[in-house]
Amino acid sequence: xxxxxxxxxxxxxxxxxxxxxxxxxxxxxxxxxxxxxxxxxxxxxxxxxxxxxxxxxxxxxxxxxxxxxxxxxxxxxxxxxxxxxxxxxxxxxxxxxxxxxxxxxxxxxxxxxxxxxxxxxxxxxxxxxxxxxxxxxxxxxxxxxxxxxxxxxxxxxxxxxxxxxxxxxxxxxxxxxxxxxxxxxxxxxxxxxxxxxxxxxxxxxxxxxxxxxxxxxxxxxxxxxxxxxxxxxxxxxxxxxxxxxxxxxxxxxxxxxxxxxxxxxxxxxxxxxxxxxxxxxxxxxxxxxxxxxxxxxxxxxxxxxxxxxxxxxxxxxxxxxxxxxxxxxxxxxxxxxxxxxxxxxxxxxxxxxxxxxxxxxxxxxxxxxxxxxxxxxxxxxxxxxxxxxxxxxxxxxxxxxxxxxxxxxxxxxxxxxxxxxxxxxxxxxxxxxxxxxxxxxxxx
Numbered sequence: 001x002x003x004x005x006x007x008x009x010x011x012x013x014x015x016x017x018x019x020x021x022x023x024x025x026x027x028x029x030x031x032x033x034x035x036x037x038x039x040x041x042x043x044x045x046x047x048x049x050x051x052x053x054x055x056x057x058x059x060x061x062x063x064x065x066x067x068x069x070x071x072x073x074x075x076x077x078x079x080x081x082x083x084x085x086x087x088x089x090x091x092x093x094x095x096x097x098x099x100x101x102x103x104x105x106x107x108x109x110x111x112x113x114x115x116x117x118x119x120x121x122x123x124x125x126x127x128x129x130x131x132x133x134x135x136x137x138x139x140x141x142x143x144x145x146x147x148x149x150x151x152x153x154x155x156x157x158x159x160x161x162x163x164x165x166x167x168x169x170x171x172x173x174x175x176x177x178x179x180x181x182x183x184x185x186x187x188x189x190x191x192x193x194x195x196x197x198x199x200x201x202x203x204x205x206x207x208x209x210x211x212x213x214x215x216x217x218x219x220x221x222x223x224x225x226x227x228x229x230x231x232x233x234x235x236x237x238x239x240x241x242x243x244x245x246x247x248x249x250x251x252x253x254x255x256x257x258x259x260x261x262x263x264x265x266x267x268x269x270x271x272x273x274x275x276x277x278x279x280x281x282x283x284x285x286x287x288x289x290x291x292x293x294x295x296x297x298x299x300x301x302x303x304x305x306x307x308x309x310x311x312x313x314x315x316x317x318x319x320x321x322x323x324x325x326x327x328x329x330x331x332x333x334x335x336x337x338x339x340x341x342x343x344x345x346x347x348x349x350x351x352x353x354x355x356x357x358x359x360x361x362x363x364x365x366x367x368x369x370x371x372x373x374x375x376x377x378x379x380x381x382x383x384x385x386x387x388x389x390x391x392x393x394x395x396x397x398x399x400x401x402x403x404x405x406x407x408x409x410x411x412x413x414x415x416x417x418x419x420x421x422x423x424x425x426x427x428x429x430x431x432x433x434x435x436x437x438x439x440x441x442x443x444x
Contacts, residue, residue, distance in 0.1 A: 011037070011039065011043060011046055011047075012033075012037045012039075014050055016037075017033060017037075017047075017050060017051070020033065020036060020037075033047060033051075034047055074095060074105055074107070074132050074134070074140055075132070076131065076132055077129070077130070077131055077132070077145070078095050078096075078097075078129075078130055078132060078142075079095070079096045079097070079127060079128070079129055079130075079148065080093035080094060080095050080096060080107055080109075080127070080128055080130050080142060081093060081094055081096060081126070081127050081128075082109065082122045082123060082124050082126045082127075082128065083124065083240070084124060084240060084242060084313075085123075085124060085316075087311070090108055090109070091108075091109035091121075091122035091123075091124075091126075092106060092107065092108065092109070093107040093108075093109050093122070093128060093130065093142060094106075094107070095107070096127070105138060105139055105140050106139045106140070107130065107132065107139070107140045107141070107142040108139065108140070108141050108142065109122050109128065109130070109142050109144060110141050110142065110143050110144070122144065122147075126147060127147070127148040128142070128144050128145075128146070128147060128148060129144075129145040129146050129147075129148055130142035130143060130144060130145060131143045131145055154196045154197065154198055154213065154231075155168070155170050155172075155179065155196070155197050155198075155199060155210065155231075156170065156171050156172070156194065156195075156196055156227060156228060156230075156231035157169050157170040157171055157179065157194070157195065157197070158171065158192065158193070158194055158195075158219055159181070159186070159189045159190070159191065159192070159193050159194075159195045159212070160191050160192070161189075161190070161191045164183055165180065165181060165182050165183050165186075166180075166181045166183070166186055166189065166191075167179065167180055167181065167207075168181055168195060168197055168210060168212075171194070171228045171231060171232060172231060172232060177207060177208060178207055179197060179199065179207065179208050179209065179210040180207050180208070180209045180210070181197065181209070181210050181211070181212060182209070185200075185210070185211035185212060186212055187212045187213075187214075187215055189212055189215050192218055192219060193215055193216070193217060193218060193219075194215075194216040194217060194218070194219055194221075194224040194227065194228065195212045195214065195215050195216060196212070196213050196214040196216065196227070197210035197211055197212045197213060198210060198211050198213055223329055223330075226327040226328070226329055226330055229327065230325075230327075230332060235321075235325055235332055236317075236320060236321055236332075237332045239317060239336050240313070240317070242313035243313045243314055243317045243336060244336055244338075245313075246312060246313050246314045247307075247314065247335070247336035247337075247338040247339050248338055250307050250338065250339060250343055252343065252350075252351065253303075253306060253351070253352075253353040253376065255376050257374075258353065258373075258374050258375050258376045259356070259373040259374065259375040259376075260375070260376055261282075261298065261300070261354075261356065261375045261376065261377045262351065262376055262377060262378040264282050264298065264377070265282065265380045265403070265406060265407045266280045266281065266282040266298065266300065266377050266378075266379055266380065267280060267281065267282070267379055267380055267381045267382070267383055267403070267407055267408075268280045268281075268346050268348070268379050268381075268382050268383065269281065269383045269384070269385060269388050270382070270383075270384065270385070271384065271385060272384045272385075272386065274384075275331055275341065276340055276341055276344075276345040277345050277346045277347065277379075277382055278301055278302045278344070278345065278346065279299065279300065279301045279302075279346070280299075280300045280301075280346050280354070280377060280379055281297070281298065281299055281300075281411060282297070282298040282300075282407075282411075283295060283296070283297045283298075283410045283411045283413070283414035284296055284410050285410070286360055286361075288360075291360065291362055291363075291368060292363065293362075293363035294360060294361055294362045294363055294368065295360070295361045295413075295414045295417055296358065296359070296360055296361075297358075297359045297360075297361065297414050298356055298357070298358050298359075299356065299357055299359075300346075300354035300355070300356040300357075300375065300377055301354060301355055301356075302344045302345065302346055302352065302353070302354060302355075303344075303353040303354050303355050303374060304335070304339070304344050305355075306353050307339055307343060307344060308335065308339075314335065314336075314339075317335075318334050318335060321334045322334070324340070346377070346379050346382075347379065347382065348379045348380060348381050348382045349378065349379070349380075350378065350379075351376055351377070351378050352376070352377055352378070352379070353374070353375075353376055354374075354375050354376070354377050355372065355373075355374060355375075356372070356373050356374075356375040356377070357370055357371070357372050357373075358370065358371050358373070361414070361417060361418065361421075363417065364417070364420060364421060365417045365418045365419070365420045365421025365422070365424075366421055380403065380407070381399060381400075381403060381407075383399070383400065383403075387399065387400050388400070388408055388411075391403070391404050391408050392404070392408055392409060392412045396408075
């Protein structure tokens with residue numbers, strides 16, 4: 001953008017300087033402004049004062065390498081991290097550095113297909129150098145200049161106090177660089193503590209600088225050990241905003257076209273330390289005259305697919321994780337808590353959607369027929385293996401006593417019939433000890 005050389009004492013106003021910066025396509029600093037308006041000699045002092053006032057009143061913000069930008073806007077070239085891929089397959093990025101209290105603008109990442117240099121399609125977690133173009137709606141298009149090595153964290157490591165500041169040694173053996181932590185970013189961490197930190201942008205030479213975001217406790221504590229394993233193996237343990245939003249918007253299921261099994265006394269039976277309940281069972285003698293001494297059995301599993309639909313943020317997140325990961329002190333779930341521990345868990349006395357199979361067996365344990373159905377159940381009780389076995393052995397507690405004859409004994413009787421057919425097949429039966437890790441109050 002060209003400007004006529006101003007006459008003596010005819011210097012640009014604050015508004016003219018701001019407008020010039022907004023319309024400029026590249027980084028703008030004092031040099032570019034002085035050249036555009038023909039400001040020379042002692043008049044540069046005036047320009048420096050004007051820019052200082054514009055920054056102090058919030059009109060402009062300091063940018064990269066002595067450049068300035070209009071407040072609340074992005075510089076023309078910046079570093080950004082790809083946060084998600086939208087439903088149209090378009091990459092959405094967020095600037096690595098954003099100091100405003102307002103939400104950061106959305107950047108729609110574009111790749112230059114005409115470029116001779118092939119640039120791979122952006123993926124979630126990629127760090128990019130972008131050329132940005134502001135759109136009328138306040139969002140930005142960002143053309144990929146190059147892919148950068150992502151260093152945004154979080155990084156897990158052991159903190160050591162060194163003088164006024166400190167350093168973090170990452171637990172990941174592939175990451176050999178220590179991270180400098182200024183005292184103001186240390187969260188008062190103590191030497192030997194395992195911490196989580198985010199790397200701060202802007203440091204190009206020497207060791208990277210970080211900011212501690214979480215203190216996990218001394219190395220050797222169970223919580224610290226679990227987090228070290230999580231970070232070392234790259235296990236995703238946080239859900240992005242889109243996944244959490246979908247989980248929070250999920251609602252309990254009504255009957256609709258489902259088969260209503262709520263009249264049956266279905267129960268869940270799990271280990272005493274089970275954190276979620278995903279399957280339920282029911283058994284009763286078959287009343288059909290053509291199947292004397294036969295049995296009907298229903299096995300139901302939580303209908304997770306009702307909530308996790310194909311292509312949704314929940315679906316993509318579950319695909320990335322593959323399964324829940326269990327540690328002595330925690331579970332890293334495949335789905336957010338709102339689903340894994342609530343709507344997709346078959347708690348007692350509440351309606352829950354399930355995929356169920358009703359199977360009919362003859363008196364020798366041979367399957368006669370079966371049918372699958374999407375159903376709605378209402379579990380009458382959440383039992384443990386020990387409770388069910390003790391009740392069947394004649395020692396019911398207050399919860400299992402009313403269920404012994406109508407629910408628990410039929411399940412054991414049906415199992416005895418199925419075991420006959422199983423024993424006849426002579427399967428490999430390995431009776432191996434089951435090991436369990438138990439922690440004391442100190443997590444050891």
